[in-house]
Amino acid sequence: MPAVRFSLLMLLLSLFSLVAIAQKPACECFVKGVVKDRHTGQPIVGATVLIVGQSNGVFTDENGRYELRNLCPGNYTLECRIIGYNPFQQKIDLTAGHEENFNLLEQEVHLKDVEITAHRTDAPSSQPLTTISGADLDKTRGQTLGESLKGVTGVTTLQTGSSIAKPVIHGLHSNRVLIMNNGIRQEGQQWGSEHAPELDPFIATRISVVKGAAGVRYGSDAIGGVILVEPEELPVDKPITGELNAVGFSNGRQGVLSGTVQGGLNFVKGFGWRAQGTIKRGGNIRTPNYFLDNTGISENNFSLAAGYRHKGLGIDVFYSRFDTQIGIFSGSHIGSVTDLLNVIKNGEPFVKSGFSYAINRPNQNATHELLKAETHYHFNDGNRIQWTIARQYNNRNEFDLHRPRNDSIAALNHPELTFKLTSLTNDVVWDHKPIAAKISGQVGVSTLYQYNLMSGRPLIPNFNQFNIGLFWIERYVTSKWELEAGLRYDYRTLKTYRIVNREKIADHFDFGNFSGTAGATRNFSERFSARVNLGTAWRAPNVSELFSDGVHHGAAAYEKGDATLQPEKALNSIASVKYVAPKWSVEVGGYYNYIFDFIYLKPQPEPILTIRGAFPYFKYTQTDASFKGIDVSGSWEFMKRTTVSSKLTYLRVYDERNDGYLVMIPPNRLDNALKYQLADRGKWKDGFISVGNLLVAEQKRVPANSDFLPPPKAYSLWSLQAGATLKVSEKQQLEIGINVQNVFNTVYRDYLNRFRYYADDMGRNASLRLKWKFGA
């Protein structure tokens, strides 16, 4: 498996000294310092340090030292770039007052500690990476992972009602989007469109989206993109700090409480720990005109982490448990096509309800446990090795609306479907020492062993799966150019066991595939950069695509798998340009993703007869599909404190083999916001008010006669937000946020909400968010 994410941050501890000489007051200042790895204290070789707006930049030498000379006094922004790290900027404020002061104190060296933390991600640097952290992440608190990512250009959600949301990147989702939870690939029953990722976003302080195929670093399945969920680096030898988040939502009367405490140990040097927990309770969701029966949610999650650092050695242990119970809207249970057509004709659900927190049938509960241990060692010569092992256990139970008719069986209250998936992953990654201070790279091996146990209604088989991947990536970095290339080979063997007519049948599959990536980033100036990446990824057909055979009740369709399916292969090209000026910025990206042997459900001409009547019949089939799209985002501070920002997500998908469109492709959308930044007043900081509008177009590119209901009409939703931070004391602060979604209680349905046949989408939802940080 990929990787090993090194949550490893880096701390650029730079002492910079400014020397002003009386005789030559201007342009004789310099900044110098050392770039070090926070874990080890080892110097980092080959990092770029530059002054934003000027063309001069320097590299750190073999001792991690850098020096920028001949600077004039003034305001500067210092930027540090390291391969595979997000660039980090730090403002240096040299006001006229300081200058005078320096002039008075001739030759005095003014020292100031500047702590810069930059996060390392393993994502290809030439691929677009959008990160949500800090205040932006805070605004999404209390929502599911899928919902939290909705604000990212190019990302939409596939929903089952309001409580189950799966992220969709550039039109791809489920098994085509990989989620890296704290460096471990999240392994659940991702194939199911109503199976949301089982992880608590409160674990993360950063959530990043890598758009486009990233198969080389992350292995199979990363066809559409990768979502990186990363917690903060452990606070080794730091005092105890913490935060408490409380969020209340009006719709569903949902409450979320989450707390984190972390710190070091006084008596053990090099030790850091963290404990975190979240509880969530919500009741029936209300659409503008009616409640949706049985749409409550309950969640209890916690995680524990501890780490030890000594010289070059680092050891981290992490355990998390996610436990959720989600009510499924009872009006979405249908037995036959007639039932579905009746609901559609009625225009609203037959099942009416008031508000309740109770979760009855149908419902699903899922627990996900992750135990991870990671060790890394930095050799003195600059080499680094990292080894990560993890065990995940995903236990999913689904209860149908109806209990078994037989009383003695019903009394057992067993779920109609149970999936127990255990995954063991093992990764060893070697980062070789920089060559000529310009070339860095890594070689790694990832393995995955997985077994699935299934009981209840036959849906997918039991299976054992083993996967091994070998990869090699090299990067060449100068101040103007970043070039990277990589290669990977994966081999997967899959054994399935199922019962057909009371006989056990075993099947065996082997898949092998190469993936490659090549990319370049060009920094034309501090403001202007461009990047281009060509990547491939692959995905072996999953067990549901191989062996489905039955009615999918949520979709009123009979779905049949095909055991002869071949792996999908994606060739993705993506290019973007970015210009950042002081008052405005714009980023334009375009992509062309061609997927060979794209697996999809193809409607069959004849319906299939079952005891519940005839159902439309779909077979998993392969075609070649192209995904072309544009992501545009921009912002402009057109008046003092007032910023307008826009995001456009445009996607066109075409079935190249059959000359047609594909179903379930997210419609185009335009997101606009106007934000007014309030002036700081006393202890109140960072206040803002913003108003937003989301326009979602009607999806008109759908195959003819492929659905019971045409895609819903376009809709426009307004939102309001406000927030501020109260500095209670040096060590305590309180953040307050108010958010109103769907302000005008607009009635709408979304094409990618699977409940669009049955009911409207969620009505107005106001939320209040409080975050109390202490000890910071």
Place this chain on the structure above:
Amino acid sequence: MKMNRKLTWMLLAAMTTAFVQCKDSGEDLKPDDENELITSVTLKFIEQGTSNVSTFSYKDADGDGGNAPTKFDTIALKPNTTYTLAIELLDESKSPADDITKEVEEESDEHLFVYTPTPAALLTYTYGDKDKNNYPIGLTGSAKTGAAGDGKLKVQLRHQPGAKNGTPTPGSDDVNLDFILKVK
């Protein structure tokens, strides 16, 4: 450097231990006998005043998918005749076969059979049983045929836990079959 090499070997040795936990999912596979299916529906028409019995069935012994239904009879009845109609549901994927009729009877306050002929004049169905709430069930009843003609008879089993009100609207279909009906 010696220390480094030692550490590397230690890591590699530790790595090999990571796969001792291999389990085979094939051993845990067994048929699920708690899972209820309806695989066959049999309609028994008894001509009133006689002992003439005609039965018509739908059978799909392995449930949805797999093999196609093995039997889907055409209902052939005499015109202007009154029949007693009884229905029987079985789960033949189990051995011995499970009698689902009995279970429907036990939970009759959650179930409703609906018989819908098209055209409507072909057959008139009258419920012959009631549940504890005085709502019809439809396990037995009478069917009176009209003049000769061809059409369909839709047989539905509505599962209506907690919502049964005597109309077909609440709940969802457990059975929904369109038999071809010939009255001649």
